[in-house]
Amino acid sequence: MRLAAVALAFLFYISFAAAAEDPLRFSETEFTEIQEGYLTLRWNEIADAAEYQVVDDAEVSRYKGLFPEAFVSGLANGDYRFHVRAFDRDGNLLAQSTIPAEVHVQHWSLSFSLMLMGCGFIVFLVIIGLIVVGTWQTRQTGPRREGSEACSMD
Structure with missing residues (x-):
């Protein structure tokens, strides 16, 4: 019983430590075999964020908006990596995802x-x-x- 409590406490510690290291993260980070060329990216909210921005590896902005969700479409066959950034009202960077959402698109x-x-x-x-x-x-x-x-x- 005591061992289970220690193990549970350790798991909580690890999950909170990971959350502290990466305060902005996607709810899903791997998308395999997207055949339609579009997907919805979701991430956790940041308290003082006034705007979110989703960018790909080429720093092309795919979304700018208020909501922690982005619909990305028009993707050709290939591999993509997306990051999300949160900005405050003054345009200062509050947080950025460190783990990208990786997408593999292979159309029908x-x-x-x-x-x-x-x-x-x-x-x-x-x-x-x-x-x-x-x-x-x-x-x-x-x-x-x-x-x-x-x-x-x-």
Whole structure:
């Protein structure tokens, strides 16, 4: 029992020490096989932060805003590393992530995309065919008038 309490205290100490070393960190740091070319990055809030900025390894700003969440899109195939920075109202750096969010983007293959497009085209043709056949049958038989016999006064 005492050993479990010591182990638990040690785990708390390690987690708080890690948090003190890196006050700004992503909630998820590894994204593998992103096939759509977009993702949402989330991180913890900093108390006095007035603005957050997400940058990639080339120092290109991908997000500037008030919320601890960024939607990053338009990513081509490749590997990306993102860092987040927190600034106060005067533009002073409050904190910066030390552990980057690493992303590997590999879009769907061309053959898979063409197969899906072909399936969609077949469904489109079937729907158009049903509309044409239904229209043709309606013109051949004329519109049905239900209840017209019950209304006659013979």
